[in-house]
Structures are given as C-alpha cells and as structure tokens.
Amino acid sequence: MADHKVKAELFDQFARIGQALSSGRRIEILDVLANGERSVEGVAEQVGLSLANASRHLQLLREAGLVSSRREGTFIRYRLAAPEVYEFWTALRSLANKRLAEVERLVEAYIGSLDGLEAVTREELYGRLSSGDDLFVIDVRPGEEFAAGHLPSAVSIPLEELKKRLDQVPKDREVVAYCRGPYCAFAPEAVAHLRAQGYRARQLEDGLPEWAAAGLPVEAGGGVRTGRGGRPKRPAAKVPADQSRPPNNP
Amino acid sequence: MADHKVKAELFDQFARIGQALSSGRRIEILDVLANGERSVEGVAEQVGLSLANASRHLQLLREAGLVSSRREGTFIRYRLAAPEVYEFWTALRSLANKRLAEVERLVEAYIGSLDGLEAVTREELYGRLSSGDDLFVIDVRPGEEFAAGHLPSAVSIPLEELKKRLDQVPKDREVVAYCRGPYCAFAPEAVAHLRAQGYRARQLEDGLPEWAAAGLPVEAGGGVRTGRGGRPKRPAAKVPADQSRPPNNP
DNA sequence: TCGCTTCTCAAATTATCGCTTGAGTAGTGG
DNA sequence: CCACTACTCAAGCGATAATTTGAGAAGCGA
Numbered sequence: 001m002a003d004h005k006v007k008a009e010l011f012d013q014f015a016r017i018g019q020a021l022s023s024g025r026r027i028e029i030l031d032v033l034a035n036g037e038r039s040v041e042g043v044a045e046q047v048g049l050s051l052a053n054a055s056r057h058l059q060l061l062r063e064a065g066l067v068s069s070r071r072e073g074t075f076i077r078y079r080l081a082a083p084e085v086y087e088f089w090t091a092l093r094s095l096a097n098k099r100l101a102e103v104e105r106l107v108e109a110y111i112g113s114l115d116g117l118e119a120v121t122r123e124e125l126y127g128r129l130s131s132g133d134d135l136f137v138i139d140v141r142p143g144e145e146f147a148a149g150h151l152p153s154a155v156s157i158p159l160e161e162l163k164k165r166l167d168q169v170p171k172d173r174e175v176v177a178y179c180r181g182p183y184c185a186f187a188p189e190a191v192a193h194l195r196a197q198g199y200r201a202r203q204l205e206d207g208l209p210e211w212a213a214a215g216l217p218v219e220a221g222g223g224v225r226t227g228r229g230g231r232p233k234r235p236a237a238k239v240p241a242d243q244s245r246p247p248n249n250p
Numbered sequence: 251m252a253d254h255k256v257k258a259e260l261f262d263q264f265a266r267i268g269q270a271l272s273s274g275r276r277i278e279i280l281d282v283l284a285n286g287e288r289s290v291e292g293v294a295e296q297v298g299l300s301l302a303n304a305s306r307h308l309q310l311l312r313e314a315g316l317v318s319s320r321r322e323g324t325f326i327r328y329r330l331a332a333p334e335v336y337e338f339w340t341a342l343r344s345l346a347n348k349r350l351a352e353v354e355r356l357v358e359a360y361i362g363s364l365d366g367l368e369a370v371t372r373e374e375l376y377g378r379l380s381s382g383d384d385l386f387v388i389d390v391r392p393g394e395e396f397a398a399g400h401l402p403s404a405v406s407i408p409l410e411e412l413k414k415r416l417d418q419v420p421k422d423r424e425v426v427a428y429c430r431g432p433y434c435a436f437a438p439e440a441v442a443h444l445r446a447q448g449y450r451a452r453q454l455e456d457g458l459p460e461w462a463a464a465g466l467p468v469e470a471g472g473g474v475r476t477g478r479g480g481r482p483k484r485p486a487a488k489v490p491a492d493q494s495r496p497p498n499n500p
Numbered sequence: 501t502c503g504c505t506t507c508t509c510a511a512a513t514t515a516t517c518g519c520t521t522g523a524g525t526a527g528t529g530g
Numbered sequence: 531c532c533a534c535t536a537c538t539c540a541a542g543c544g545a546t547a548a549t550t551t552g553a554g555a556a557g558c559g560a
Binding site: 031183 | 253254256257258259260261262263264265266267268269270271272273274275276277278281298314315316331332334335337338341342343344345346348349350352353356357359360433435
Binding site: 023 | 518
C-alpha cells in the first residue's frame, strides 16, 4: 500500500502554490510583474512594501516557481516564470469573482462604478487601429511598464503625469486609455479626469497583459526611466544567467 | 486618488482563495469532494484527519466559497460549491506539475512508475463501450463515491475489497480500472495486483472527475454504505436547505 | 422524554507568517 | 582600494494558523 506520508507530501507540493498566493501582497506583485520585469525596488514601490519585505515576498514566489529573476548590473529583475503563471492568476481572480461576493463590492469601491463608462473591447480597438481610425491611445501605466511592452500605437502618459501633460492629448480625437488590467484603477481615473476636461475618452477592457495574452500585437521599447531618476534605458543590456533554478525542497 | 487600503483589501480577497489552498490537507479534501458529496466524518476518514480538524478545514473551505454543505438528518454533507472549483484545482495541479520539479518525483514515489502501464484514454474507452466491446470496468474507489457517480457500465469493487472479490473479475475479459484522478493510487494498485494474478488489466487515464468534466456520461446510484456500517442508502432522502451562503467578510 | 450519532465550538498549544530593523553581500564606478 | 547602490540575510516580535481536547448543539429513534 502506497505510503500515506508520501501522498501528504505530494499534496503539500500543490499547497506551495496556494501558499504563494495566500498573501494579497504577493498577488499584487504578480499583477505588477504581469506588466513586465521589475527590480526589487520597483516592485516594492508599486506594491507599497519595504525593500526587505518585497525581497522576501519575491523569494517566496520564486521558491514556488511562479517568478524568476536575473541580475542586470546591481539590479535584480524579477518576472513571471512562465505564461501559465499569468493564466493561473486570471483563473484565480475569475474564481474569486464568482465565489466571493465581497470582491464585487471592493472592485466598485476601488475602481468606481463602471456604469456609463463602457469599455472598448480588444476586438473593436484592434479593428479600428488596423483600419486606420484616428484614435489616440494612452498607456497610463508607469513608464517602465510601457517600455516593457505596449499597444502598437500607444503613447505613454503615466497617470501621475496626466494633469501636467494634458496639452499632449488632442481634444478632437477619441481617446482610449488602458492600464494593468481589470483591477487597476489607473485607466478609469484617467478616463474620469479626461471626461471632466471635455475629452471624448473611454478605456480599453482589461489591460495590457490581457491584450498580449489574446495574441494581439505588442511593441517594446520607448522612453523609460530605470531607477527613480529619469535617465533613458541603455538600448542593449547584458543578459546574465537566469537565477530561476527549478525549485526543490531543501 | 483611489485608496491604497481598498486595493489591499481587494487583493486580500483574492488571497482568501490562495489561503484556502495553502494547506495540502485542504487540497486533499477538494480532491475527495470532486468525487462526490461526503459527510464530515467521511472526509476525515479519507484524508486522515481528526473529526474536529476536518470540520475546521471544511469550514475554511466554505468561507472561501469553494465548498458548500447541506444537512441530511444528523449528517452534514459537503460538496464542491461549483464546477469552476474543480476546474481551478486541475489548473493548480497542472501549474504545480510544470513549475515544481518535486511533484514529478513524488508522483513516482506515490503512484509508482507508470511506464509500461499505458492508460486507456477516455475517448478510447468511451468508443469501445459504445460499440459494445466486451470490457470489464472496475471502479476501485470507496463505495460511497461510486454511488455518487460512476461510469455507465462500471462495477464497484473498492480497492480494499479487491483481493477478497477477485472471483468476481472475469479472467477472459479485458479489465479497465479507474479511481479519483491522476494523483490517486487506487487504480494503479488495482491494476498492478490484477496483472500479478494474470489478468489483462489497464487503467483509465485520470479518474472519474475528469471523465465527468469531459462531458462523458455518468450514472448515479448503486449499492452504498452511508456510515461505517453497510446498510443500503434510503432511495430518496429529503433535501433541506443549502448552507453554502455567499461568503462575506465579518 | 432519553440516549445516540454527528457535527461544531472554545480553549490551549505549538508552529508558521508578515513585517521591521540592522547588519552583511554583490556588483559598479571613481 | 573606497564609496555607493541594490539587494539579501538574520533576529525578533506580534499576529495567524493547525491541531488536539473536551464540552456543547442539533437532529434522529424509541
């Protein structure tokens, strides 16, 4: 008879994934990393954690095989370990949406009511862009994420800078804003602000990761800041060994 | 600017699902429940937990919206709250399989090497059953799970009873055994034993939940024991209110 | 009603987790 | 070599979690 202890160990392995996802902060990290590689400090800043704490969370995610990292100079850049990880995160949030009534209430509290702000579907936007429609597409995520990948014709105006850079948004064209996904407040806020200023603005359904996962075209590169300064990214950085090492138990 | 605290709360909700799956014991419980309703004691017995402990784990799963329960006399029967929960569990194990090298090693240690025991695919089995092939299909799960649902032509011979009931297995027909899924050792053990006794035996790929999820036909009913005794199940039990109540925070 | 079964709850123990603080390490540039 | 940046590690604290034990509660059946 097969050992009861071995069975327990096997299911404990499955639980490692669950354990990695048992902290809201770690899920936030995954959501950020779905938008592109980030340094530890970048993650810490986006999620609102101390550096040491973010470092620890990232290590836990790496031990669960969900993210991997590589060194680039003094930076260590983390990213999702595989596309399946992103798919799993979408499966998790979809399940939570269906099974936890609380999610709906909080989404409304965080994102705001989406009534009247009907989103542009990916298909519609892709079709209109392909047919040469005169749309102005804004990527309102932090510049680093824009650089890691963005819609083909998009312009990067991080939400933080939107108010200062309103003059760069044409008033006579229809504006479409997008951000990190369905649980990101950047695009809804941008749209609300633009509308209040008299622009014709809507948001794209979901965000860039979903666009990319749907197989639609994504461009990379474009003005970026690497640290907290503003210096442009070196065009080609050396790419040292991957530190993702297949995680095994001690 | 949308509140940072609200965002944290939202992601903490997603983490509730992860938290529910952060214990190997709870995942084992889900795997058992995927094979049909179970009383608390039934779950405790299958997973190897004390009654009070199993009760607690089931409550946690219910608070995460993954299982629901109903009272039936003095029993309280738990089940998966929705088909999506089962699908999520398959997604979890698939991800763990891809990302955690440890899983492969443990599966081999627990299930045994499957080399040379090529499984019958669902399609092949369904086709052969439909065309009237003379197969003998054995359900080697506990009788309670057989009663909750089984392959149309299957015979229930729980693994525990297989040795005593070998005379009920025809030696001149091809035998196909199945159990709970890819991480259940019942069918592989049954096949190994049958082969050692000279039977032509193979196992079905995966188990009953996967068969059902593939949309293939499932029959319910058939000799069952409800408690630990052996008395037959009453043909129709009253079905009181569902205790699954959409879970919200306190 | 009483006794029985099945399950839940409360309390207590032990283990684990999340986070902070402060020291330590790895790579970069002068 | 030194100073600096980016990150990791170790210690420690308070908060949660897992499990056991023993005491209830809820629904039979007689």
